[in-house]
């Protein structure tokens with residue numbers, strides 16, 4: 001379900017509620033059931049939806065509702081604050097400082113948009129006055145280095161990689177060292193993806209992280225992966241210290257629920273969203289406007 005649809009369904013459940021004269025537990029449960037259904041359709045994971053439902057019931061005071069306060073508003077506010085709470089893990093992500101070298105490592109499944117997002121992230125910071133550089137430590141996928149090279153060249157960002165070296169750890173370390181010497185303050189390491197969450201992928205990621213000691217590991221997730229979001233994000237978090245999430249492909253048939261699941265699974269905030277294939281189709285993620293849009 002796309003975001004607008006979810007907003008529409010929640011709005012309709014709330015509308016029904018405000019048309020009822022007496023709000024008792026049954027009416028509230030009916031309303032929450034409809035909202036729950038809408039959230040599940042939007043790929044918010046089942047345990048999260050359950051938790052949210054019980055939290056809303058705790059917040060919403062039935063007596064207050066019966067006293068004729070604006071019922072729709074009270075429930076809407078409870079949903080708003082619950083969704084915001086879910087998207088805010090309570091601690092901000094590491095943010096790179098200018099003129100001080102930071103290493104940021106990108107992880108995610110193949111096709112999630114990792115390589116594209118690395119360049120977007122570099123380009124975004126370059127415009128803010130940073131001196132970024134890109135390292136291609138993906139030796140698994142043929143063409144990965146060419147893709148990064150092409151993107152980097154377009155954005156005039158220095159890059160490092162190899163056509164012949166097969167050890168991703170070696171390339172990552174060499175790349176990071178090279179750019180530290182060149183006084184780059186934001187060294188971005190793109191890692192290999194693979195199609196599935198295989199043990200070798202996680203082992204390789206772990207080794208690259210151990211060797212480059214990143215200040216931040218960003219998990220890149222395709223917004224269209226659906227209910228698998230929670231498990232996938234959790235699997236990555238269990239192997240490397242994921243500290244932030246970027247959700248890609250929020251244009252098109254994007255589902256909002258994946259973002260909530262990824263935050264819950266990694267206990268890390270979403271920092272940007274990808275909204276297209278181009279370099280500048282990249283937005284800072286803000287919880288409140290996102291939830292407002294979600295609720296229509």
Ligand code: GDP
Pocket residue numbers: 108109110111112113114115116117193248249250251252273274275276277
């Ligand atoms: P990787 O395998 O994770 O490195 O993924 P790529 O960066 O190669 O991206 C896979 C495909 O998704 C490419 O065709 C990208 O152009 C596309 N892509 C990446 N981010 C976005 C996005 O935010 N929106 C859209 N529509 N496409 C994207």
